[in-house]
Amino acid sequence: AKTSGTTSGAKYIPISKEGMPYQIAAAQSAIFHYIAQKDNADFVAGKMIFLQGSPELEEINGIKTGRLSGIVAHHIPNYLQKNRLPSYETNCIEDWETKVDKIVEETENQNMTLISGIPPWLIMYFEKLINKKGKKIKEIFPNLQLIITGGVNYEPYREKMEYLLGGEVDIIQTFPASEGFFAFQDDYTQEGLLLLTNHGIFYEFVPLEEFGKPNARRLTLSEVELNKDYALVISTNSGLWAYSIGDVVRFISKNPHRILVSGRTKHFTSAFGEHVIAFEVEEAMKATVAKHPAQITEFHLAPQVTPENKELPYHEWFIEFEKQPEDLEEFRKTLDLEMRERNVYYDDLISGNILQSLKISCLAKNAFQEYAKAEGKLGGQNKIPRLANDRKIAEVLEKFKEMT
Numbered sequence: 001a002k003t004s005g006t007t008s009g010a011k012y013i014p015i016s017k018e019g020m021p022y023q024i025a026a027a028q029s030a031i032f033h034y035i036a037q038k039d040n041a042d043f044v045a046g047k048m049i050f051l052q053g054s055p056e057l058e059e060i061n062g063i064k065t066g067r068l069s070g071i072v073a074h075h076i077p078n079y080l081q082k083n084r085l086p087s088y089e090t091n092c093i094e095d096w097e098t099k100v101d102k103i104v105e106e107t108e109n110q111n112m113t114l115i116s117g118i119p120p121w122l123i124m125y126f127e128k129l130i131n132k133k134g135k136k137i138k139e140i141f142p143n144l145q146l147i148i149t150g151g152v153n154y155e156p157y158r159e160k161m162e163y164l165l166g167g168e169v170d171i172i173q174t175f176p177a178s179e180g181f182f183a184f185q186d187d188y189t190q191e192g193l194l195l196l197t198n199h200g201i202f203y204e205f206v207p208l209e210e211f212g213k214p215n216a217r218r219l220t221l222s223e224v225e226l227n228k229d230y231a232l233v234i235s236t237n238s239g240l241w242a243y244s245i246g247d248v249v250r251f252i253s254k255n256p257h258r259i260l261v262s263g264r265t266k267h268f269t270s271a272f273g274e275h276v277i278a279f280e281v282e283e284a285m286k287a288t289v290a291k292h293p294a295q296i297t298e299f300h301l302a303p304q305v306t307p308e309n310k311e312l313p314y315h316e317w318f319i320e321f322e323k324q325p326e327d328l329e330e331f332r333k334t335l336d337l338e339m340r341e342r343n344v345y346y347d348d349l350i351s352g353n354i355l356q357s358l359k360i361s362c363l364a365k366n367a368f369q370e371y372a373k374a375e376g377k378l379g380g381q382n383k384i385p386r387l388a389n390d391r392k393i394a395e396v397l398e399k400f401k402e403m404t
Helices: 022-039 068-075 096-107 119-133 155-165 278-291 328-342 344-351 367-374 391-402
Strands: 047-050 057-060 064-065 112-116 146-149 170-177 178-182 193-194 201-207 228-234 245-254 257-265 295-304 314-323 359-364
Touching: 022 068, 022 146, 022 155, 022 170, 022 178, 047 096, 057 257, 096 170, 119 146, 119 155, 178 228, 278 295, 278 328, 295 367, 295 391, 314 391, 328 344, 328 359, 359 391, 367 391
Parallel strands: 047 112, 112 146, 146 170, 314 359
Antiparallel strands: 057 064, 170 178, 178 193, 193 257, 201 228, 228 245, 245 257, 295 314
8 A cells, every 4th residue: 555654755555465354344343333323324225435546556566556545445345335436437537626526426416325535535525516506515415424534633624524514414533544444433422533452453652752762662552541642653464563653642541442643753734634744844945945045034834724715725834034035926836836846645635626835924023933932932942843733833823924
């Protein structure tokens, strides 16, 4: 499986014949737990859609490779295949906007009861449906009962999703990855994901404050404590051994073991699944300044998930210039191109019209210094993150925009 590789670029992760059944079993378990809790399986009789990558696989040195969702598509059980949309041909379309248009065409008049996908994809699909039909999603699909999400944190999207849905739909959050299917929400009424401890994965947990240090402890399930952050380390029946997947988890229950995904082991921006890391933004900025001379005091990148006026989401760069470039718009365009060259997933999101190109917000002189002072972090050892997956820092920096 070709994985996004949040902290070190794209990687190829082994999926063995022994490992794949557990990926499927975990997804089935998520659905079965929901049915048992709800005491209602009516949605199984309706149409289901799984927004995913292309199921077409590439063969490299005799080994079939592709995105996890595309690989899994070949192993979905018959009882889910029967009522599954979109068609195989539509799933194979590479251009995402064309693909979503075709999915809208295939599903707009169907009895959709279950929809699965990562939140940015779901939002794009829902918005296209609403624009075409002039109704909210629950009016278009009155029998829609369940949405299954994964891939990125759902919470930043919750408000927007509820608005688009326009009615009650149950949400199940999952924690799948190319390396394994780790957890799912076994109770849709409360937070926390049930850790799957019998699905071909041995878990170890490194206290976050020790991660990356020599002789860091690797704790087993019996040793973890509640409400502490741990870097997740796994060994799998597909061949991974003591492998850090880069995610940070926190236990909220030990009987059974329920977790929250509390972050990443490194700073990143991945609100839309793009997995941008600090090295990429710093190199992009460096290359841009080389082409459009400017003096940068500091900058911070934050995602704008819900912009006003029905705009597409975007990355917002808060930049404090000591000396601005002669042409700020050309600087912005170049910075966006440099980012697209360095991160294929960001490029895909721009090309697929899921994101618009980045925006620059110029900040007043000493903005970052004033921010650090306000946060009690003014000092040589306190570094402001160059990027974040939320807008906590951005919300403070907002007040410095009007002073430019």
